[in-house]
């Protein structure tokens with residue numbers, strides 16, 4: 208997620224012959240949908256089913272297979288006109304044993320988890336002293352080879368912000384820290400979890416490795432455990448750690464993007480893309496990341512089909528992306544296939560819900576939305592005003608899985624959620640259904656319904 212200043216746009220719409228207005232009928236239908244959706248619990252109910260009847264959906268696990276079956280059956284049951292899947296090739300990775308203990312100056316257990324694609328330690332673990340770096344940049348300054356026989360520990364804490372802007376700057380320790388630690392000669396990398404909570408939950412997450420393993424074993428400590436290590440060092444101790452990580456490379460596996468469509472009445476080949484990612488990390492049940500997005504998108508398509516008096520002009524394509532967590536693998540495969548077969552041009556506009564289950568407060572459009580279509584986004588924001596949403600400036604890819612499509616020129620909107628608490632739960636065992644507020648899910652459904660209906664119904668081009 209990019210951190211962008213949130214400013215309210217006040218640019219007037221200039222008189223232009225190419226501007227196609229949003230009709231009164233379209234606005235009336237969108238208003239009706241909005242006011243009905245705010246009392247509708249279907250997104251919440253879909254999320255409850257996914258997180259309860261399936262649970263975690265990490266690629267290469269039975270849970271992931273069950274999640275794909277669940278999605279196909281649920282889209283059909285919701286009345287989608289077309290339901291299909293597309294294979295996505297990737298390399299699977301599983302966590303196994305993960306334990307860590309402070310051996311000196313006094314024995315204490317640490318709560319850790321392996322980062323995505325972490326390599327294993329020697330069987331039974333390794334023992335080494337900790338060398339502390341406050342930030343990734345500080346580790347960069349260490350001499351190459353200087354950490355032989357040591358564990359590099361990066362302790363900086365991510366900043367808690369409504370728009371998640373603290374994530375990117377902190378995340379480099381997680382994604383690339385293992386390479387840097389190896390370059391400095393370290394035996395392993397230990398980072399403070401990229402998370403904002405104070406619970407003894409470690410946060411897992413991807414490294415920059417697509418195949419095989421990280422350069423050294425790479426693990427995250429819960430925030431209280433990271434604090435504990437820092438305090439020990441403040442007392443002048445140099446803690447000795449035993450770290451045992453055993454993971455498995457599954458080699459090539461096949462996952463899927465699951466797709467459901469509400470066929471457009473007039474322009475069925477033109478698609479408005481909405482979605483969330485179906486895969487999750489393995490520690491929780493993937494409720495806020497990203498069961499909520501999956502449920503909101505599925506509910507939006509079904510709600511419009513069942514409640515709009517007019518079926519929208521264009522096709523609504525709900526994409527439940529596969530293997531987002533390991534590097535947008537499903538999204539990249541989808542975009543590449545559309546680039547190759549030329550259907551990328553049919554993608555009118557898109558957005559993904561992948562920032563939890565908090566209420567939406569802002570609507571942002573990508574820089575490639577045509578000046579002749581900005582008034583449509585403003586109209587959407589106007590109708591969303593009653594729901595607490597205002598128009599915001601700044602560019603957007605429209606969500607992580609939209610990045611490959613946005614890079615190919617597909618216009619995107621960002622339905623900005625309040626993510627203040629998102630990184631308390633993100634990638635932890637605590638990412639479970641009970642954290643989700645049904646009122647917020649209804650608000651999300653109402654906002655998504657306004658965007659999706661108008662985008663699919665307004666006859667002009669967003670490009």
Ligand SMILES: [Zn+2]
Nearest residue numbers: 484496497561
């Ligand atoms: Zn996600």
